[in-house]
Amino acid sequence: MTVRIENVGQAVRQTQYAVRGPIVARAQALERQGREIIYCNIGNPQSLGQRPQTWVRQVLALVEYPALLESAAAAFPADAVEAARTVLAGTGGHGVGAYTESKGLLFVRQAIARFIDRRDGIPAGGAGAADPEAIFLSDGASKAGQGVLHLLVSEQGDGILIPTPQYPLYSATITLLGGSQAPYLLDEAHDWRLDRAELERAVAGAKARRITPRAIVVINPGNPTGGVLAERDVEMVLEFARDHDLAVLADEVYQENVYGQGERFVSFASVLGRRGFTDVSLFSFHSVSKGLLGECGHRGGYVECRNVPAEVMAEFVKLQSVALCSNTIGQIVTWLMVTPPPVGGPSRARWEAERREVFETLARRARMVEEGLNAVPGIRCNRVAGAMYAFPQVTLPEGMTDDQYCLQLLEETGICVVPGTGFGQAPGTWHFRTTILPPIDKIEAVVKRIGEFHRKVTAGR
Amino acid sequence: MTVRIENVGQAVRQTQYAVRGPIVARAQALERQGREIIYCNIGNPQSLGQRPQTWVRQVLALVEYPALLESAAAAFPADAVEAARTVLAGTGGHGVGAYTESKGLLFVRQAIARFIDRRDGIPAGGAGAADPEAIFLSDGASKAGQGVLHLLVSEQGDGILIPTPQYPLYSATITLLGGSQAPYLLDEAHDWRLDRAELERAVAGAKARRITPRAIVVINPGNPTGGVLAERDVEMVLEFARDHDLAVLADEVYQENVYGQGERFVSFASVLGRRGFTDVSLFSFHSVSKGLLGECGHRGGYVECRNVPAEVMAEFVKLQSVALCSNTIGQIVTWLMVTPPPVGGPSRARWEAERREVFETLARRARMVEEGLNAVPGIRCNRVAGAMYAFPQVTLPEGMTDDQYCLQLLEETGICVVPGTGFGQAPGTWHFRTTILPPIDKIEAVVKRIGEFHRKVTAGR
Numbered sequence: 001m002t003v004r005i006e007n008v009g010q011a012v013r014q015t016q017y018a019v020r021g022p023i024v025a026r027a028q029a030l031e032r033q034g035r036e037i038i039y040c041n042i043g044n045p046q047s048l049g050q051r052p053q054t055w056v057r058q059v060l061a062l063v064e065y066p067a068l069l070e071s072a073a074a075a076f077p078a079d080a081v082e083a084a085r086t087v088l089a090g091t092g093g094h095g096v097g098a099y100t101e102s103k104g105l106l107f108v109r110q111a112i113a114r115f116i117d118r119r120d121g122i123p124a125g126g127a128g129a130a131d132p133e134a135i136f137l138s139d140g141a142s143k144a145g146q147g148v149l150h151l152l153v154s155e156q157g158d159g160i161l162i163p164t165p166q167y168p169l170y171s172a173t174i175t176l177l178g179g180s181q182a183p184y185l186l187d188e189a190h191d192w193r194l195d196r197a198e199l200e201r202a203v204a205g206a207k208a209r210r211i212t213p214r215a216i217v218v219i220n221p222g223n224p225t226g227g228v229l230a231e232r233d234v235e236m237v238l239e240f241a242r243d244h245d246l247a248v249l250a251d252e253v254y255q256e257n258v259y260g261q262g263e264r265f266v267s268f269a270s271v272l273g274r275r276g277f278t279d280v281s282l283f284s285f286h287s288v289s290k291g292l293l294g295e296c297g298h299r300g301g302y303v304e305c306r307n308v309p310a311e312v313m314a315e316f317v318k319l320q321s322v323a324l325c326s327n328t329i330g331q332i333v334t335w336l337m338v339t340p341p342p343v344g345g346p347s348r349a350r351w352e353a354e355r356r357e358v359f360e361t362l363a364r365r366a367r368m369v370e371e372g373l374n375a376v377p378g379i380r381c382n383r384v385a386g387a388m389y390a391f392p393q394v395t396l397p398e399g400m401t402d403d404q405y406c407l408q409l410l411e412e413t414g415i416c417v418v419p420g421t422g423f424g425q426a427p428g429t430w431h432f433r434t435t436i437l438p439p440i441d442k443i444e445a446v447v448k449r450i451g452e453f454h455r456k457v458t459a460g461r
Numbered sequence: 462m463t464v465r466i467e468n469v470g471q472a473v474r475q476t477q478y479a480v481r482g483p484i485v486a487r488a489q490a491l492e493r494q495g496r497e498i499i500y501c502n503i504g505n506p507q508s509l510g511q512r513p514q515t516w517v518r519q520v521l522a523l524v525e526y527p528a529l530l531e532s533a534a535a536a537f538p539a540d541a542v543e544a545a546r547t548v549l550a551g552t553g554g555h556g557v558g559a560y561t562e563s564k565g566l567l568f569v570r571q572a573i574a575r576f577i578d579r580r581d582g583i584p585a586g587g588a589g590a591a592d593p594e595a596i597f598l599s600d601g602a603s604k605a606g607q608g609v610l611h612l613l614v615s616e617q618g619d620g621i622l623i624p625t626p627q628y629p630l631y632s633a634t635i636t637l638l639g640g641s642q643a644p645y646l647l648d649e650a651h652d653w654r655l656d657r658a659e660l661e662r663a664v665a666g667a668k669a670r671r672i673t674p675r676a677i678v679v680i681n682p683g684n685p686t687g688g689v690l691a692e693r694d695v696e697m698v699l700e701f702a703r704d705h706d707l708a709v710l711a712d713e714v715y716q717e718n719v720y721g722q723g724e725r726f727v728s729f730a731s732v733l734g735r736r737g738f739t740d741v742s743l744f745s746f747h748s749v750s751k752g753l754l755g756e757c758g759h760r761g762g763y764v765e766c767r768n769v770p771a772e773v774m775a776e777f778v779k780l781q782s783v784a785l786c787s788n789t790i791g792q793i794v795t796w797l798m799v800t801p802p803p804v805g806g807p808s809r810a811r812w813e814a815e816r817r818e819v820f821e822t823l824a825r826r827a828r829m830v831e832e833g834l835n836a837v838p839g840i841r842c843n844r845v846a847g848a849m850y851a852f853p854q855v856t857l858p859e860g861m862t863d864d865q866y867c868l869q870l871l872e873e874t875g876i877c878v879v880p881g882t883g884f885g886q887a888p889g890t891w892h893f894r895t896t897i898l899p900p901i902d903k904i905e906a907v908v909k910r911i912g913e914f915h916r917k918v919t920a921g922r
Contacts, residue, residue, distance in 0.1 A: 001740060001742050001768050001769065001770055002676075002702060002703070002706050002707055002708045002709075002740065002741050002742045002768075003612070003613070003676075003708045003742035003768075003769055003770065003773050004770065004773070005770060005772040005773050005776070007613070007619075007675065008612050008613075008615070008773060008776050009611075009614070009615020009616070010615065011615060012611060012612065012615065012776055012779075012780065013776065015779060015780075015783070017779060017782050017783050019782075020563060020779075020782040020785075042560065044559050044560045045559075046555055046556060046558035046559040047553075047555045047559035047560065052556065052558045054528075057525050057526040057528075058526055060522075060525040060526065061521075061522040061523070061525045061526035061529060062522070064518050064521040064522045064525060065518040065519055065521065065522035067515075067518075068522060068533070068536060071536045072529070072533040072536040075529060075532045075533040075536070092508075094507055094508045094758075095507060095513065095758075096758050096759070097507035097513045097755060097756045097757065097758045097759065098505050098506075098507040098508035098757055098758050099503065099505045099508065099750075099757040099758060100758065102481060139600050139760070139784070139787075139788060140784060140785065142783070142784040142785060143784050146783070146784065150470075150473060150637075151464070151469050151470075151473065152464070152468070152469075153470070154469070154470020154471065154472060154473065155470070158468075158470075168783075169783060169784075172783045173783065176611075176780075176783070214468065215463075215464075241463060242463070245463050246463055247463045247464045248463075279462060279463065280463050281462050281463045281464035289560075294558060295558045296558060296559055296560040296785070297555075297556075297557050297558045297559050297560055297561065297786075297788065297789035297790075298557070298558065298788060298789065298790065299600070299785075299786075299787070299788035299789075307462050307463075307464075308462065308464055309462055309464065309465065309466060311466040312464050312465070312466050312469060315466070315469050315473055315474065318473075318476060318478060318481075319473065319476075319637075321478050321480075321481040322476070322478045322603070322607070322629075322630060322633045322634065322637070323600070323601060323603040323604050323607065323630075324481075324503075324601065324603060324757070324760075325758075325760075326600075326760070327600060327758065327759060327760035327788040327790065327791055328758035328759065328760075329758075329759065329788065329790045330788055
């Protein structure tokens with residue numbers, strides 16, 4: 001063979017991505033042998049029965065095949081027809097089969113800017129308003145995150161502060177780019193609190209290793225933790241970033257997934273604007289894959305930039321342009337995410353009901369998972385205040401790792417979760433990540449079986 | 462600002478991608494000022510009036526909004542309804558809103574394998590048959606190409622042989638990955654012939670610079686050249702790759718775009734199989750963006766691997782998995798590209814007629830561009846035997862570069878083409894690349910205006 005594994009670069013070979021790692025491969029092998037597997041390894045709502053939003057899919061059908069606007073208009077509500085016409089006009093009449101601008105379709109970026117202003121209570125066009133030219137559409141938020149890291153990381157001395165535990169997109173991409181991780185610990189004893197002293201320790205630790213911290217990644221609501229930051233935390237991170245000359249990557253893809261009583265999502269962009277951090281560069285990410293849509297397969301997402309010099313944004317455009325543009329349907333799903341059906345229109349009530357149903361069952365499942373796991377001696381789970389996951393700490397028998405625990409759980413119960421190692425955890429602690437996504441009737445069984453398994457494993461040694 | 466241009470890595474900053482470079486930016490600025498621009502810079506058929514295939518769009522509408530299968534079945538031919546049901550079943554019932562396997566949906570990869578065998582005349586499942594597990598779906602072929610290069614290039618000493626002229630995806634990606642280009646010249650005097658002696662020269666040149674050649678990129682049909690390789694050329698490249706321990710990257714995205722009399726597309730996979738090159742690693746790329754579909758916006762494509770060790774393919778899966786999977790709609794457009802409506806079914810005649818129309822007008826436009834340009838003194842254009850471009854050589858007045866020529870052409874005529882510099886050209890020669898995609902009524906004017914402009918520029922100095 002003229003391609004050999006030993007010629008594949010170290011960075012690629014060292015990269016790890018546990019969410020689709022060996023345990024998931026084993027689950028797929030068992031499934032092929034006929035075992036029933038419950039996939040709790042990945043936030044993929046529609047694979048576990050969540051239904052797509054009617055509003056989104058009606059408009060997509062019409063823009064894919066505009067002849068329906070004539071031949072089957074009766075099968076669609078008038079506001080969906082109207083929205084489809086708006087989309088088709090927004091493509092310059094080219095439809096969804098043409099490459100778009102590298103940044104993505106302008107009318108989509110404009111709608112996102114209005115959405116951000118509305119969400120953050122900023123008068124459109126006023127001070128602190130979002131700029132459509134600083135928004136870049138991408139094939140899911142992951143690609144946007146990888147693109148931004150590509151701007152920041154080019155050598156081992158480039159460090160990125162990432163939480164522990166974190167979503168492994170960040171560790172994997174930093175490794176691929178040849179940079180260095182500078183991990184900071186979230187405080188598990190205080191509901192995964194973010195603490196400035198710990199951030200300072202992470203910066204000092206990086207510098208001691210001759211690493212220059214370039215940016216800090218914050219995931220809010222937290223993946224895998226389920227934590228939700230308060231406004232004062234967001235402000236603290238921005239102050240910290242200013243003081244240490246760091247860019248901020250705000251992974252806000254779970255912004256609609258806040259279930260905790262009294263909790264609410266506060267965007268980094270809003271605090272940056274309100275508190276006047278005019279010198280801190282901010283990249284905020286959002287996605288159609290999570291929230292109440294769960295349109296993972298459509299690969300839609302964006303990054304919004306603030307306080308990023310034009311020359312740097314031009315480099316980002318160039319990076320995007322090498323593969324031309326993100327997929328148009330993902331772009332349009334993003335438009336639909338930020339463009340609800342009009343109030344009083346024929347689609348509105350159904351849209352609201354579908355959203356409410358998804359939200360309520362997610363909130364209920366978050367509680368069921370949290371309470372069910374906490375009822376098991378030796379499992380301790382923080383509040384699942386947001387996102388789609390629980391990250392419980394498990395007390396394991398001497399000599400057992402979380403990898404072994406999760407593999408055995410899979411073999412014995414068919415439940416596929418991801419070991420804490422894949423996300424990072426405080427030394428001497430073990431965890432796993434499970435999604436809260438199986439349907440209500442199954443999630444009860446999942447929690448029960450995990451509990452039985454845990455009791456058996458810990459009693460048996 | 463906490464992000465600054467001087468901290469962006471050299472590899473990113475040095476990367477160039479002329480197809481969307483400064484001349485295109487200038488064209489967009491002129492357009493905003495009200496000028497009519499004819500975009501001949503990019504192979505984007507549906508932006509220039511090519512209509513999508515009905516078969517493709519009907520099935521996509523149904524899979525996006527499966528309620529239409531009940532509510533509006535009468536608006537669709539029975540075979541499109543059937544195909545939509547096949548697709549939905551192929552997603553495991555999850556529909557298009559769920560993440561797929563990192564490689565892409567299995568039923569799509571199976572259909573691609575059957576398509577390759579059919580195209581290459583190989584009995585399905587027999588020796589040399591394509592393996593669905595060695596096929597990776599991607600957001601357009603560009604992403605697949607970047608992924609494969611990521612496996613091959615990790616440092617300056619890793620060299621990739623690329624043609625001159627080439628499609629700048631390759632040069633850009635090699636630069637981004639920190640590797641080295643090892644250019645080989647296509648012989649313009651002999652219709653862009655590929656010559657073994659020149660390939661040997663390129664390898665020797667690379668080695669003299671302490672670069673280890675890892676792979677050779679071949680674009681067939683050629684972009685930007687329009688050349689089509691004969692079977693003996695393909696065989697020669699495989700022999701050359703075997704002799705020098707190189708992988709082969711076969712960019713075959715224009716495989717359906719062969720217009721020349723007596724020319725036909727011969728895939729690298731077919732020759733590799735027939736001639737028994739069991740040791741040469743081959744990566745073959747295809748896309749929904751070109752051919753007769755022109756579905757650029759949907760970002761669908763794939764790479765098929767032959768003679769690639771399982772460990773290396775596992776690294777590719779891992780790279781893909783970090784951003785989860787390619788977009789499902791692009792995957793399904795790929796399935797539709799390789800799955801025609803059944804013979805005798807209600808969609809077949811229309812499908813054939815639409816394909817024929819696209820093919821015939823492309824072939825006619827290829828001739829018009831070639832002949833029209835060759836009629837201008839000082840412009841010499843090889844045969845446009847395939848693909849979607851002409852790459853004529855222009856004799857310029859002393860002191861004028863092709864960048865200046867193309868910019869002036871844009872300013873004076875509104876025609877946007879890309880300078881030869883963006884693709885590479887023999888020293889001392891100047892070229893530009895134009896697509897053959899403007900509609901028949903416009904392309905005549907394009908060629909005429911280029912001719913007038915050229916006469917003026919060359920007479921005026």
